[in-house]
Amino acid sequence: MSDKSNSIAETDVVIIGAGPVGLFAVFELGLLDLKCHLIDILDRPGGQCAELYPEKPIYDIPAWPEISGQGLTDRLMEQIAPFDPVFHFNRMVAGVEKQDDGSFIVTTDEDEKIKAKVVVIAAGGGSFQPKRPPVPGIEAFEDTSVFYSVRRTEEFKGHDLLIIGGGDSALDWTLNLLPIANSVTLLHRRDAFRAAPDSVNKMKALVEKGDMSLQLGQVTGLNGSDGQIESANVKTSDGDIVDVKCTRILPFFGLTMKLGPIADWGLNLNENLVSVDTEKFATNEPGIFAIGDINTYPGKLKLILSGFHEAALMAHAAKKHIDPDERIVFQYTTSSTKLQKKLGV
Amino acid sequence: MPKITYLAHDGTKFEVDAENGSTVMENAIKNSVPGIEAECGGACACATCHVYVDEAWTEKTGSPEAMEEDMLDFAYDVQPTSRLSCQIKVTDDLDGLVVKVPERQA
Numbered sequence: 436m437s438d439k440s441n442s443i444a445e446t447d448v449v450i451i452g453a454g455p456v457g458l459f460a461v462f463e464l465g466l467l468d469l470k471c472h473l474i475d476i477l478d479r480p481g482g483q484c485a486e487l488y489p490e491k492p493i494y495d496i497p498a499w500p501e502i503s504g505q506g507l508t509d510r511l512m513e514q515i516a517p518f519d520p521v522f523h524f525n526r527m528v529a530g531v532e533k534q535d536d537g538s539f540i541v542t543t544d545e546d547e548k549i550k551a552k553v554v555v556i557a558a559g560g561g562s563f564q565p566k567r568p569p570v571p572g573i574e575a576f577e578d579t580s581v582f583y584s585v586r587r588t589e590e591f592k593g594h595d596l597l598i599i600g601g602g603d604s605a606l607d608w609t610l611n612l613l614p615i616a617n618s619v620t621l622l623h624r625r626d627a628f629r630a631a632p633d634s635v636n637k638m639k640a641l642v643e644k645g646d647m648s649l650q651l652g653q654v655t656g657l658n659g660s661d662g663q664i665e666s667a668n669v670k671t672s673d674g675d676i677v678d679v680k681c682t683r684i685l686p687f688f689g690l691t692m693k694l695g696p697i698a699d700w701g702l703n704l705n706e707n708l709v710s711v712d713t714e715k716f717a718t719n720e721p722g723i724f725a726i727g728d729i730n731t732y733p734g735k736l737k738l739i740l741s742g743f744h745e746a747a748l749m750a751h752a753a754k755k756h757i758d759p760d761e762r763i764v765f766q767y768t769t770s771s772t773k774l775q776k777k778l779g780v
Numbered sequence: 781m782p783k784i785t786y787l788a789h790d791g792t793k794f795e796v797d798a799e800n801g802s803t804v805m806e807n808a809i810k811n812s813v814p815g816i817e818a819e820c821g822g823a824c825a826c827a828t829c830h831v832y833v834d835e836a837w838t839e840k841t842g843s844p845e846a847m848e849e850d851m852l853d854f855a856y857d858v859q860p861t862s863r864l865s866c867q868i869k870v871t872d873d874l875d876g877l878v879v880k881v882p883e884r885q886a
Contacts, residue, residue: 487825569856569886601853624858629850653858688886689854691819691826 442548446472446521448753449541449551451528451697454482456727456742457557458511463750464555465518466774467763472521472549474528474541476562481508483559486690497740507739517779523547527562531700537722553753556709556718556725557742560692568599568686570654579662581684585612591683593617597667599654600687606630608685609638609647619647620679622669626651650679657684697729705731715752716745722756724749782875786813786831789883798870804879805829805866815881822866824848827855828885829865834878841868841877854886 448464450457453475461471479485484493484504492501499507526543531554533539541549565583567573573581582590585608596616598609601623607630609621621638628635642649655676656668666680694707703710703719708731711717716724726749727742735741754763768774784807786794792814798807808816808829817828824847833841838861844852848867852858865879 487820488823491823566854566886569884601850624853625849627849629853655857689826 443540444472444521444547444549446470446549446551447757448472448553448555449474449539449549450555450557451541452482452556452558452727452729453477453480453522453524454557454559454727455484455507455511455739456559456746457482457555458508458515459743460555460557460726460746460750461515461518461520462511463747464753465515465520466766466768466777467750467754468777469553469750469754469757470520471518472523472551474523474526474543474549476525476527476564478524480512480522480524481505483692484508486563493739495738495740517777523549527695529696531723533720533722539722552722552757554723555749555753556697556723556729557727557746558694558697559728561694561697561707561729562692563690564693564695566688566691568654568688570657570686572657573686576657576659576662576664576684580659580664580682581657581686583686585685588612588615591616591685594683595681596620597622597679597681597684598687599623599684601625601628601630602687602689603630603634604687605685606634606638608687610634610641612685613641613647616683620650620681621647622650622652622654622667622679624651624653625672650677652677654686714748716749717752724753782870782872782877784870784874785876785878786811786816787878787880788814789881800870800872802870803866804831804868804870804877805864807870808865808881813881815885816865817885818866824851824864824867826886827851827853827864830855830858830882830885831863831865831879832859832861832882833863833868834880835861837874837877837879840873855882856884856886857882 447469448471450473453473489505529544530542531539538552539554591612592615595618597620598605599622613619641647652669652671654667655670659665666678669677669679709725711725711730713732716726718725726745728737766774781797784796784798794813796807796811805818819828820826848864
């Protein structure tokens, strides 16, 4: 057991997913004196709003005729600041274990543990994970010769490396792994790169010097056996097929959303969505709730505003779950001095 | 209303009446054209509504903007006629447009 796993953080609620709905849940739970930890696979709050459309306007948030994904995220962060939520970014929830006292121990993929009385799944379309490039047969080489991220640079030492992509990940790893690799080929569809111009210039200088190769084209097939890659077939922009020798491949094809480990928690699912009721947004497991795009119920609309509504009702149900005997007095933030004190206004 | 023809990968033809201002992706989804996934819902944030514009129409549909080109990097078997269908807006000029659906989306 590592040191990390010995220390267990404790909180009232763990929220899985720090998208708009997860963030607003902090507010609704906070008004009921429940403290939250949030876990998200991205490195910042906002979920799809931050990752997919930070600059794109959203037109159906009540009272905001037009707001960008990033603008919405920033305002939610401001709104929940009084409740001091604790964020765990770059983490995926690996498991949720029910304890004898009805509480849960949530474990992340970095083996951190958080004890909570309630778990709220606000995971949207699932967790963002590297996209598998559409190359036939690539599965056979995954985790032996084909990697979608660099966990340990040692893995690439002395290898003939083929890095595919034109964004920052592809360019950064090209530059970082070049000193330890035997050879590096960067493969990109076209001679225009999304990556920072500075990295692109550095890469082009290295190609000029003959320290690495740049190949324009798309991978159409892989050759090798027993999980060991030997070469990749590359279709160039002229339509020729060339063979690029390589012993390790790092494809960077963006992110896609997958339900991930949530599928294994014994929750009732309906086409990869978590089934809930519309009174409490509770799952079939007492103490686990699901709100936002990840849940399903008759009439469900995948709208941010629906998620906000679900967060409010879920918060009251969660409070009842935690303190069944406490009478919850329904209050408005406009008139309740108690709520205003919590908000620091 | 402009007509759009989608050729599915297996050769099946889908002829659709499309409203001006709608996108080629939206009409594919509305009419359940197989092979158009549109995972991101039209935000130009994935590459799962990839189509090949029939060569006779490439001039009229124009070429992709920078953001669309960036996203096309993630698509499968990108060709000079490749477009993301969420970025093609239907106009009267495109009446008769033919697009082909690729073998697979990314």
